[in-house]
Amino acid sequence: MTTHQVELVIPNLGDFSDVEIIEVLVEPGDEVAIEESLITLETDKASMDVPSTHAGKVRALKIKVGDKVNSGDVMLTLDATELVESESTVVLDIEVQKAILAAATPTPTPTSAPTQTPTPTAEVVREPQTGETHSAQLVVIGSGPGGYTAAFRAADLGLQVILVERYPVIGGVCLNVGCIPSKALLHAARVIDDAAAMADHGVRFGKPKIDALALRGWKNKVVARLTGGLTQLAKQRKVTVIHGVAKFASPNRLVLDSGDAIDFEHCIIAAGSESAELPGTPDDPRIVDSTGALELDPLPMRMLVVGGGIIGLELACVYSALGTKVSVVELTDVLMPGTDPDLVRPFRKIIDKRYESIMLDTKVIGMLATVPGIEVVFEGKNAPAQEVYDRVLISIGRRANGDKLDCEKAGVNVDQGGIIPVNKQMQTNVPHIFAIGDLVAGPMLAHKASHEAKVAAEVAAGQKSAFDARTIPSVAYTDPEIAWVGLTETDAKRGGISYEETKFPWAASGRALSLGRDEGFTKLLFDKATGRVIGGGIVGPNAGDLIAEVGLAIEMGADATDIGRTIHPHPTLSETIAFAAEAYDGTLTDLYMPKKR
Numbered sequence: 001m002t003t004h005q006v007e008l009v010i011p012n013l014g015d016f017s018d019v020e021i022i023e024v025l026v027e028p029g030d031e032v033a034i035e036e037s038l039i040t041l042e043t044d045k046a047s048m049d050v051p052s053t054h055a056g057k058v059r060a061l062k063i064k065v066g067d068k069v070n071s072g073d074v075m076l077t078l079d080a081t082e083l084v085e086s087e088s089t090v091v092l093d094i095e096v097q098k099a100i101l102a103a104a105t106p107t108p109t110p111t112s113a114p115t116q117t118p119t120p121t122a123e124v125v126r127e128p129q130t131g132e133t134h135s136a137q138l139v140v141i142g143s144g145p146g147g148y149t150a151a152f153r154a155a156d157l158g159l160q161v162i163l164v165e166r167y168p169v170i171g172g173v174c175l176n177v178g179c180i181p182s183k184a185l186l187h188a189a190r191v192i193d194d195a196a197a198m199a200d201h202g203v204r205f206g207k208p209k210i211d212a213l214a215l216r217g218w219k220n221k222v223v224a225r226l227t228g229g230l231t232q233l234a235k236q237r238k239v240t241v242i243h244g245v246a247k248f249a250s251p252n253r254l255v256l257d258s259g260d261a262i263d264f265e266h267c268i269i270a271a272g273s274e275s276a277e278l279p280g281t282p283d284d285p286r287i288v289d290s291t292g293a294l295e296l297d298p299l300p301m302r303m304l305v306v307g308g309g310i311i312g313l314e315l316a317c318v319y320s321a322l323g324t325k326v327s328v329v330e331l332t333d334v335l336m337p338g339t340d341p342d343l344v345r346p347f348r349k350i351i352d353k354r355y356e357s358i359m360l361d362t363k364v365i366g367m368l369a370t371v372p373g374i375e376v377v378f379e380g381k382n383a384p385a386q387e388v389y390d391r392v393l394i395s396i397g398r399r400a401n402g403d404k405l406d407c408e409k410a411g412v413n414v415d416q417g418g419i420i421p422v423n424k425q426m427q428t429n430v431p432h433i434f435a436i437g438d439l440v441a442g443p444m445l446a447h448k449a450s451h452e453a454k455v456a457a458e459v460a461a462g463q464k465s466a467f468d469a470r471t472i473p474s475v476a477y478t479d480p481e482i483a484w485v486g487l488t489e490t491d492a493k494r495g496g497i498s499y500e501e502t503k504f505p506w507a508a509s510g511r512a513l514s515l516g517r518d519e520g521f522t523k524l525l526f527d528k529a530t531g532r533v534i535g536g537g538i539v540g541p542n543a544g545d546l547i548a549e550v551g552l553a554i555e556m557g558a559d560a561t562d563i564g565r566t567i568h569p570h571p572t573l574s575e576t577i578a579f580a581a582e583a584y585d586g587t588l589t590d591l592y593m594p595k596k597r
């Protein structure tokens with residue numbers, strides 16, 4: 001093993017300057033490993049360790065506690081026994097941290113989750129690869145919340161089922177790179193923010209020390225536990241899982257890229273969606289989609305989120321809490337387009353203070369990958385001339401996968417944008433072939449996919465079933481959470497639907513006050529003629545859990561009295577739904593809101 005002297009430098013700190021060193025973790029003579037923390041820096045947002053890019057023995061320190069450092073300053077000299085990226089002694093943040101993370105990341109095994117945007121890759125494990133022809137009463141393409149639910153329900157109804165998945169791990173986007181990992185990271189963000197918020201109320205913690213690798217490891221463990229559970233459930237139900245990329249060869253045959261074929265009586269297409277791409281985006285590891293962003297690889301100092309929709313804003317919340325300076329650029333003049341503006345307002349107030357900038361009515365017209373970062377050129381009302389970011393998250397929506405399956409060979413119609421038209425039984429124009437989830441019309445949500453899945457499986461098994469849900473709830477798991485169900489005021493106004501609205505402010509909720517969160521509210525919309533609940537929106541912590549009650553009220557045709565007279569536990573945030581109903585009925589005593597009607 002050869003050694004040679006290298007200078008280790010402070011990585012790219014974005015536009016942070018004069019950042020204080022609060023701890024030096026090594027001294028001359030210490031042996032350090034790649035990724036071992038060398039010093040701890042503290043910005044006004046968080047403290048973070050700078051890991052070693054090389055293995056070797058520390059020769060001399062060039063810094064001490066209390067020093068203020070900038071990108072490129074020399075930290076120490078090292079007799080390196082291993083060189084990671086290049087012979088250069090000045091290594092950029094992104095390259096350094098990439099190398100470190102690569103060294104620290106276990107080689108993907110068949111049980112590890114996909115880490116990139118789903119695309120067929122050589123990692124796919126296929127079993128068997130013999131050019132064999134299988135047959136099934138029902139074959140399901142895709143193992144996301146749509147596909148696995150359909151397969152399991154059909155098996156429970158007695159069908160012999162094959163589930164085909166192109167990746168080695170089942171669970172689809174939702175479990176592997178969507179709902180579940182994002183919520184694990186959002187939980188971490190909430191803990192950080194809640195802890196910081198308590199400082200004003202007499203409970204002070206130190207600034208958080210973020211170990212991005214450990215956090216990523218925990219998130220991956222959560223995912224692995226769930227996907228492992230799914231594999232078990234498939235076994236218990238005797239659902240055969242075959243790994244491979246499936247395409248139609250005819251109305252009753254699929255072919256896999258392994259050379260296998262599957263003959264089927266019924267097929268459910270549940271192949272989901274993929275992140276939409278921004279044309280002209282350079283190919284650079286610092287530009288990621290949501291899948292890349294979930295890897296925290298590495299934590300950037302300064303990040304631009306392109307797209308102010310739910311997925312982008314959830315990830316913005318995560319990165320902001322972890323200490324990154326976040327900017328958001330959105331083409332339209334609102335965040336979370338389609339959501340009632342009053343629901344978004346409390347969230348906007350919070351992020352206006354926290355984020356570096358929120359650029360509405362603005363678009364990205366160019367990106368250039370340069371050594372210091374990604375140079376982004378903007379155009380629009382609120383456009384800065386040009387900015388440089390360490391990371392750019394492209395989050396401009398998702399595109400359905402319906403047009404990637406050779407559906408024409410089965411005679412199945414596919415609309416523009418990869419959407420497959422279906423009836424209420426989830427049947428395509430070819431009645432024994434069904435389609436569900438993100439690749440059929442409607443919101444791209446896991447709970448919609450799984451409901452459609454049950455309908456398709458039941459119809460395939462000969463049952464009379466239809467998708468007749470009145471509403472599909474939507475939730476942004478931002479902080480505060482924003483949730484709505486049924487008719488929105490935006491849609492009511494657009495459609496000329498007459499409604500009445502009541503709003504209960506959380507500033508009058510004992511539970512909200514005791515959580516230190518009085519910015520939210522609960523609103524209900526009522527049908528003017530019948531008095532029934534037809535919509536609702538909630539903003540505040542746990543809004544996503546609370547909205548289920550409003551959904552149930554709509555499905556059951558409940559009116560304000562039904563909700564108001566249902567005893568809600570005190571003190572809870574759920575009371576705010578009852579209070580909003582009582583306000584409509586004129587029976588509310590917790591606030592003075594005289595009946596208007």
Ligand SMILES: Cc1cc2nc3c(=O)[nH]c(=O)nc-3n(C[C@H](O)[C@H](O)[C@H](O)COP(=O)(O)OP(=O)(O)OC[C@H]3O[C@@H](n4cnc5c(N)ncnc54)[C@H](O)[C@@H]3O)c2cc1C
Pocket residue numbers: 118141142143144145146147164165166167171172173174175177178179180182244245246247270271272273290291311401404405436437438439444445446447448449477
């Ligand atoms: C970051 C992020 C956060 C999200 N958070 C939420 C949330 O909080 N709540 C929510 O409801 N939704 C959320 N979503 C959306 C949710 O993940 C999707 O709506 C849901 O996964 C759709 O389920 P699906 O079964 O239709 O498809 P998918 O989950 O996309 O699964 C499709 C599967 O089909 C496989 N496949 C595709 N083509 C083939 C082929 N030719 N052969 C074999 N297999 C194939 C894919 O590999 C994939 O595993 C989130 C999405 C993202 C990206």
